[in-house]
Amino acid sequence: MNAKPTNFSAPITVLPVADVNFESLVQLYHRYLLYFGHKRDASVLRIFLSKILSKDFSYCLVAKADEDTIGFCAGVYSYSPVALGLALTINDLYVDDPWRRKNVGRILIKTLESYANQRGANTLFVNTDANIPWLTPYYEQIGFFAINHRTLVKRLNKESQ
Numbered sequence: 001m002n003a004k005p006t007n008f009s010a011p012i013t014v015l016p017v018a019d020v021n022f023e024s025l026v027q028l029y030h031r032y033l034l035y036f037g038h039k040r041d042a043s044v045l046r047i048f049l050s051k052i053l054s055k056d057f058s059y060c061l062v063a064k065a066d067e068d069t070i071g072f073c074a075g076v077y078s079y080s081p082v083a084l085g086l087a088l089t090i091n092d093l094y095v096d097d098p099w100r101r102k103n104v105g106r107i108l109i110k111t112l113e114s115y116a117n118q119r120g121a122n123t124l125f126v127n128t129d130a131n132i133p134w135l136t137p138y139y140e141q142i143g144f145f146a147i148n149h150r151t152l153v154k155r156l157n158k159e160s161q
């Protein structure tokens with residue numbers, strides 16, 4: 001991991017993923033997955049990221065402090081009957097440990113929100129992790145409210161496109 005601050009003063013910048021070095025993004029996703037206990041080969045991640053990031057329905061922003069790639073927020077656009085229009089669902093949010101609680105997560109979400117607005121979305125959804133109790137209040141502080149508490153998964157026996 002790019003360790004750093006106790007006290008840092010580097011300004012945080014948030015960039016669309018296309019403007020970020022691809023290899024630093026692969027490493028960032030690697031740390032994110034490891035945080036949740038998923039070990040993935042970098043080669044597999046490279047293929048996954050090239051696929052997903054080339055899709056028009058997906059969107060990803062990356063936070064940098066100087067040259068360090070320190071966090072990201074990613075989502076997918078879809079038409080939602082709840083939103084009665086275009087919505088962006090935030091599926092992934094991650095900030096490297098040394099940079100946490102310094103507003104980076106909030107800046108990422110706020111910036112994603114303004115990109116979603118520009119694209120014509122009227123709603124943001126976010127999936128939380130029930131094992132992290134402070135996460136729902138965290139999102140509530142930045143304007144979200146809960147509509148349900150669960151996500152269920154069914155794996156389809158199929159190669160992804």
Ligand SMILES: CC(C)(COP(=O)(O)OP(=O)(O)OC[C@H]1O[C@@H](n2cnc3c(N)ncnc32)[C@H](O)[C@@H]1OP(=O)(O)O)[C@@H](O)C(=O)NCCC(=O)NCCS
Pocket residue numbers: 035091092093094095096099100101102103104105106107128129132134138
């Ligand atoms: C969730 C995450 C992205 C938040 O990013 P962040 O940059 O640290 O968050 P911010 O600085 O914008 O906001 C901090 C606020 O979040 C809440 N918070 C963050 N970490 C917390 C913790 N460990 N315990 C309790 N509250 C916490 C607090 O309200 C905090 O405000 P405070 O520091 O004034 O008390 C970051 O903790 C992270 O990457 N965690 C690991 C991955 C993860 O859980 N992702 C989300 C699910 S996909």
